[in-house]
Amino acid sequence: MQITAIKTHKITIADTDIFPILDTYFVSLPEKSVVAVTSKIIAITEGRIVKVGEVEKETLIQEEAAYYLPSLENKYNINFTIKNNILAPSAGIDESNGDGNYILWPEDPQDAANSIRSYLQKRFGLQEVGVIITDSKTTPLRWGVTGFALSHSGFAALKSYIGEPDLFDRPFQYEKVNVMDSLAASAALVMGEGREQTPLALIEDIPFVVFQDRNPTPEELKTLHISLDEDLYAPFLKSVQWRKGKSSK
Numbered sequence: 001m002q003i004t005a006i007k008t009h010k011i012t013i014a015d016t017d018i019f020p021i022l023d024t025y026f027v028s029l030p031e032k033s034v035v036a037v038t039s040k041i042i043a044i045t046e047g048r049i050v051k052v053g054e055v056e057k058e059t060l061i062q063e064e065a066a067y068y069l070p071s072l073e074n075k076y077n078i079n080f081t082i083k084n085n086i087l088a089p090s091a092g093i094d095e096s097n098g099d100g101n102y103i104l105w106p107e108d109p110q111d112a113a114n115s116i117r118s119y120l121q122k123r124f125g126l127q128e129v130g131v132i133i134t135d136s137k138t139t140p141l142r143w144g145v146t147g148f149a150l151s152h153s154g155f156a157a158l159k160s161y162i163g164e165p166d167l168f169d170r171p172f173q174y175e176k177v178n179v180m181d182s183l184a185a186s187a188a189l190v191m192g193e194g195r196e197q198t199p200l201a202l203i204e205d206i207p208f209v210v211f212q213d214r215n216p217t218p219e220e221l222k223t224l225h226i227s228l229d230e231d232l233y234a235p236f237l238k239s240v241q242w243r244k245g246k247s248s249k
Helices: 018-025 039-046 057-064 109-124 179-191 218-222
Strands: 002-006 033-038 049-051 067-069 080-083 086-089 101-103 129-139 142-153 158-160 176-178 200-204
Touching (some): 002 179, 018 033, 018 109, 033 039, 033 109, 039 109, 039 129, 057 080, 086 129, 129 179, 158 179, 176 179, 179 200
Parallel strands (some): 033 129
Antiparallel strands (some): 002 200, 033 200, 158 176
């Protein structure tokens, strides 16, 4: 696998469309490649920003989250939240590289991934190209953040081993590889989290990715998520008193 981070100008509120940015920094694309785009620059171009000081961050988090825990319930004064069926701090709201703004997640990350894939496919005359919208989050009992995919398009997000034999012919019962998050984690590592100014990346030489000449279907998207009751970590997740945020309505 080869990942190339792409340096851009500083994306600010002056940028109101993601496609001119893509036009500027992608002059060609190979078949069977995946383009990684940080959620932050999509959100900025969508105007999904709020000036720091205009509203309390905790109020904003409660508006954006489906479920949240009050910030006073942990030593770091950070809200634990669920949004888009993703467990992440602060409903994805971030101040870093925001130039005095809170940056939210894109309005519809899946629509953004679908639109970008379709645009790149047509612009470069490609049959198979993938897109991931990336962000980063923490992992319980680990310091540091790792990348994950808010959405994907153009390839199968999961590879299932269920029913296949292992090295000793024992059939796998539950194992699935999350291809989209694995790609996002690798891309986020290369793109960086600080002043790198590389919110785009090109991922090539990925024969393990099964490309699809289309957007993911609603049924495929449903297979990516586990209900709170069915989740392996349900004993932990259900042991706290979640408050409903406005996006749960």
